[in-house]
Amino acid sequence: MxxxxxxxxxxxxxxxxxxxxxxxxxxxxxxxxxxxxxxxxxxxxxxxxxxxxxxxxxxxxxxxxxxxxxxxxxxxxxxxxxxxxxxxxxxxxxxxxxxxxxxxxxxxxxxxxxxxxxxxxxxxxxxxxxxxxxxxxxxxxxxxxxxxxxxxxxxxxxxxxxxxxxxxxxxxxxxxxxxxxxxxxxxxxxxxxxxxxxATYAPKLNSADGLIHWDQSALEIGNLIRGLDPWPSAFTYYGDRQLRLYCPEVIDQDLRNFPSGAIVKIDKGQGFIVSTGKGSLLIKEVQPAGKKRMSAGAFLQGYPLEQGDRFESRVP
Structure with a gap:
């Protein structure tokens, strides 16, 4: 033919x-x-x-x-x-x-x-x-x-x-x-x-679609991160610094005493756990703005996060 x-x-x-x-x-x-x-x-x-x-x-x-x-x-x-x-x-x-x-x-x-x-x-x-x-x-x-x-x-x-x-x-x-x-x-x-x-629809994505809203559930945020890896990537803000997040794992733990987006646990071997609107999420890989993608452990060596620090859905 x-x-x-x-x-x-x-x-x-x-x-x-x-x-x-x-x-x-x-x-x-x-x-x-x-x-x-x-x-x-x-x-x-x-x-x-x-x-x-x-x-x-x-x-x-x-x-x-x-x-x-x-x-x-x-x-x-x-x-x-x-x-x-x-x-x-x-x-x-x-x-x-x-x-x-x-x-x-x-x-x-x-x-x-x-x-x-x-x-x-x-x-x-x-x-x-x-x-x-x-x-x-x-x-x-x-x-x-x-x-x-x-x-x-x-x-x-x-x-x-x-x-x-x-x-x-x-x-x-x-x-x-x-x-x-x-x-x-x-x-x-x-x-x-x-x-x-x-019929359902899947419109074209742009980089703004990757903004993480921490009041959503851990499952929803994890799906967003995986669904945008490697492009356009899901991202959040730590102070005025943009971070792209990868390799999420939903943790079956309800941490209601922490606000959404708060860092509740840091494990330099695994990553860091973040509270969400429902459940919590372990983040294993990070890419700071202008840097290469790296393990969360490597990121923590240069960016010392602390328990109680909070990620934001926009620059504060």
Whole structure:
């Protein structure tokens, strides 16, 4: 099948790898986002999908807008039978959706219609879900609203971070995409309409979403920390210093004589325990502003916290 792949971040690379390994797929080219500044030094860097595509010798296009007439003309000349879109980063115009006779399909990081949107993997952990998954679907004019093809469930471990779940889901998505492509080639791919009444949403995250509110329960805060590890990270304030917190462990201990956000115990071998609105939370890793991530024990050597000190949800 003559196929064009559209994707940009690491999550999409496993899907491109899966297509590359399908003997019946002829990859005509890859469409990805333009190279952009990234990191502290704002060095221009290519999208991960571009890096892999060049490694395997696949032509790459990087349009600023996929709706641009010159890009659409290129796609018409290629005449793909199938277009695969995975975390591309731009909305696909109707003219492109209607171009391939076998349709445009997508790999989405949730069990649709749950968690439509840009951050389904983060939100599943933040919400305390124990099961998530990936879905392949046909793209339509909406956002993650098209008919579903196949699904695959994944369990979420109690200590799982969005980083580890992202990597597992990327692999699962690649495998499910290969299975979906096989169904399309064989002419037996299902089309299952989504129940829009059951739709939930996972909007794009930004750094402000990581602010910890200590009046929430230890479980909720722990889920937030894991759901934002490694990016954008959950953070709090100690005086005027911002601290990013990682590796939480809920402690089954109600410390009502301490206010929310108070440090109730310090163990240089384990970390420090913080009181919350319900229960308490052991923090095992910390990243001070402008510093590298480190164990809580290493942090305590340079930042001597004391019992009764209090973290704040804003600069006092």
């Amino acid at each position: 003559r196929t064009v792949f559209m994707g940009s971040p690491d999550f999409a690379v496993e899907s491109l790898k899966a297509l590359h390994q399908c003997s019946f797929i002829e990859l005509l080219g890859v469409v990805t986002q333009p190279d952009r500044p990234k990191g502290r030094g704002l060095k221009i860097q290519p999208p991960p999908v571009k890096v892999f595509a060049e490694q395997i010798g696949i032509p790459v296009w990087q349009p600023e807008r996929v709706a641009a007439p010159d890009f659409m003309a290129q796609m018409r000349l290629l005449s793909p039978e199938l277009i695969v879109v995975v975390a591309f980063g731009q909305k696909i115009p109707t003219a492109l959706l209607e171009l391939p006779p076998l349709g445009c399909i997508n790999v989405h990081g949730s069990l649709l219609p749950e968690y439509r949107g840009a951050a389904p993997i983060h939100r599943a952990i933040i919400d305390g879900r124990t099961v998530t998954g990936v879905t392949t679907m046909y793209l339509d004019a909406g956002w993650d609203t098209g008919d579903m093809i196949l699904k695959r469930e994944l369990n979420i471990a109690p200590d799982e971070t969005v980083g580890s779940l992202h990597d597992r889901m990327a692999l699962a998505g690649g495998g499910l995409l290969a299975q979906t492509a096989t169904c399309i080639r064989n002419g037996n791919a299902p089309r299952i309409a989504q129940d829009h009444q059951k």
